[in-house]
Amino acid sequence: MRPGNAQASAAPATPQAPGLQVRGLACRRGGMRLFAPVDFDLAAGELLFVRGRNGRGKTTLLRAICGLTEPASGEIRFHGDSIRTMDDARRMALLYIGHRDALKEELTPLENLQMHLGLRAVGNIDEDHLLDALEAAGLGERVDTPVRYLSQGQRRRTALARLLVSQATLWVLDEPLTALDTDAVAWMAERINGHLEDGGMVICTSHQPIQGLHRARTLDLG
Amino acid sequence: MGRSLWTLLKRDITLLVLRRQDVMTIIAFFLIVTTLLPLSVGPEPETLRALAPGGVWIAAALASLISLDRLFADDWRDGTLEQLALGPAPLALVALTKITAHWLALGLPLVLLSPLMGYALGLQGMALLILPLSLALGTPVLSLLGATGAALTLGVRAGGALMALLILPLYVPVLILGSGAVSEAMHAAGAGPHLSLLGALLALALPLAPLAVAGALRIALD
Structure with a gap:
């Protein structure tokens, strides 16, 4: 069974708006600005790899994209709708897996x-x-x-x-490889590739490199 | 959304049943605090009977307070709260559902046990009926107020003590009306006005407290 197959129909991307649109996003933590305003688009089938040293705000960026953290400035749109006000179908098209396993x-x-x-x-x-x-x-x-x-x-x-x-069409993964063995890391890379081939989108942070990923773009937070 | 809240209600009750010792601790706490009354003021029946309504109500209020300590803490620590915030149901309804599950598992047993404790302290007749009735109206208010405190002190060190400081003053009106209702019933006067006011407090807290809880949870998640 290919669980990814049904996903493309869950939230069809409108042709004019890219899946995820981030403009001028900046976040603060404890009064300090974490990263310079960030702009990027993510279209169906694309992977964004967020890099940066510890404390550069990778997790905060991911949480802001999900709508868990209020950004200091900037705008995040998912299929054209603001992440804050989008309806249930859009919300369910986003899956966040954070540091904590829930x-x-x-x-x-x-x-x-x-x-x-x-x-x-x-x-x-x-x-x-x-x-x-x-x-x-x-x-x-x-x-x-x-x-x-x-x-x-x-x-x-x-x-x-x-x-x-x-x-979900958009996977937001914060350090998904933590504590995984090499087999599981390879499996994860395979799953991410499969999801991208099915037209999904992935935003991911990881301190260890993931081998064998296709179509990876990198966002460097410094 | 309904399905999500129903799952949450079932999940919370299941978890409380699996953590049987927590429920047993609260019930034992309630019984022991009530038993302290005759031990501290002496076995004189008239004195005990006069103090019984207040004694049972104080025990119920303290039991409610210590049981609410962990209402949101576990979900917050393990990351479930993030997932709930990203889910289809508004956070205020998530909070109301969690409070309901908590009251069903921990408040209701106190209501059901209260006539036994009242009888042991010498309550008779109508008072034995009004005691559980007043608790049935009053303990949900305690849960709603306490949940607000629990959400506000999420992640604070020594949050339990701070929560007691915040919440116990708010428990006062409920305590006065609840034990007042039972005292009135003992003196063959009507408990109606007290119970009506308790009902009014419940009607007020039911829509308002979840909104406050949701606001506090958002701050804790940010």
């Missing part, structure tokens, strides 16, 4: 994935589909083990399994 320790990876989709109001969740996704993420035997007993890497894999079942 997993509940008491629940199993399968239950966590079901919860995640339920909270995003995704209907009719086919359990086999979710099991396939967790299997692909490398959690085969651990789908019924409470997350409390999983290693850091397995938790990260559980969080990343969301990518396989979500309908």
Whole structure:
């Protein structure tokens, strides 16, 4: 099963507006400006790799793009709609995976994935589909083990399994490779490439290089 | 949106049931604080009966306060709150849903146990009926007010103590009306006016507190 296939129809890009449009975006943290105003466009099938030393505001940039952090100035438009006021369908076309995995320790990876989709109001969740996704993420035997007993890497894999079942077109990934082993890093690169081929968009930060990515553009925050 | 909130309600209750010890701790706390009353003021039945409404209500208010400490803290720490903020439901409704789940799991047992504690302290007749009724109207108000404090002190060191300072003064009207209702019922006067005012407080807090909570959560997420 190719979970990415249904995604292109979830939020069709209007031809005139690029998928994501960022103009003059600047963020402050504790009264200090983090980076010079940033401009970029991201169209279907493109990947933006955000680089920068520690504390340069990579995470803040990503959170501002999702609408979690109020930017000091600038404008972010997703398919032409402001990120602040866009409707539910647009919101669900964006998937953010941050530093923190958003997993509940008491629940199993399968239950966590079901919860995640339920909270995003995704209907009719086919359990086999979710099991396939967790299997692909490398959690085969651990789908019924409470997350409390999983290693850091397995938790990260559980969080990343969301990518396989979500309908989102824009993935915003903050250090997705943290705690992953080499197999999982290769798998992640493959998934990102697959998503881009299906017309998706990815914004990603990572301190370690991801080998084998196509069409990567880089935004350097210094 | 409805599906998302329904999932959240089920998830929060499931988590509270899985963390059985938390629920048991709060119930035990309520029982022990109530039991302290005869131990500290002596077993004189008339004195105990006069102090019973206030004693049970103080125990319920303190139990509510310490149970609300973690209402948002876990979701905030593990990143679930970010995902909820990006979800389809407005943050105020997310907050109201979480408060509802919390009250069902932790407030309702206190309401159901209160006649037993009232009986142990010598309450009779109508007062035994008015006590749970006043708690059923009053403890949701305590939860709503307490949730506001919990959201405001999110991420603050020693947040629990600060929250008590912020919230206990706001508990005063509820405490006065609640224990007043039971005292009135004991003296064969009508508890109606007190209960009506408690209901009015609930009607006021129900729409307003979630908005305040949502504002505080946005600040905590930024």
